[in-house]
Amino acid sequence: MAAHESLNGNQFQYTMFEPAGKLADPTQTRHGDLIEGQRPEDLQAKKLERSQRKGWNEMNTVEADYNNISLHESIQNRGVVEPVRLFKGVVNRTPQLVNGHHRVFAANDINPQMEIPVRWH
Numbered sequence: 171m172a173a174h175e176s177l178n179g180n181q182f183q184y185t186m187f188e189p190a191g192k193l194a195d196p197t198q199t200r201h202g203d204l205i206e207g208q209r210p211e212d213l214q215a216k217k218l219e220r221s222q223r224k225g226w227n228e229m230n231t232v233e234a235d236y237n238n239i240s241l242h243e244s245i246q247n248r249g250v251v252e253p254v255r256l257f258k259g260v261v262n263r264t265p266q267l268v269n270g271h272h273r274v275f276a277a278n279d280i281n282p283q284m285e286i287p288v289r290w291h
Contacts, residue, residue, distance in 0.1 A: 190280075190285075193274045194282070214278075217271045221242045222242045223240055250287060254274055258290060
């Protein structure tokens with residue numbers, strides 16, 4: 171029997187990687203940066219636009235490239251390097267993304283199936 175088959179409905183399985191599409195989807199992951207009244211797609215557009223600016227890198231690019239490459243380009247070239255932070259689901263057992271929104275939305279734009287390293291808290 172595989173480990174995930176031994177879990178009952180009340181247990182939560184922690185993963186080391188999650189697909190970008192799942193982390194970007196507000197029905198599967200709560201977004202800690204979402205301001206009350208803000209639409210999830212507006213948050214995603216804002217974070218994605220910022221990730222495409224050259225010289226704006228969120229922990230994914232080597233220092234020498236910092237001003238010459240965008241976070242989006244870095245992820246396209248290397249994948250997501252630094253794990254994003256997730257809190258285990260308290261509300262409806264839905265995980266909450268608390269750090270790494272720019273990385274998630276950039277990776278989702280490039281390839282929704284891209285595996286992103288996660289760190290659970």
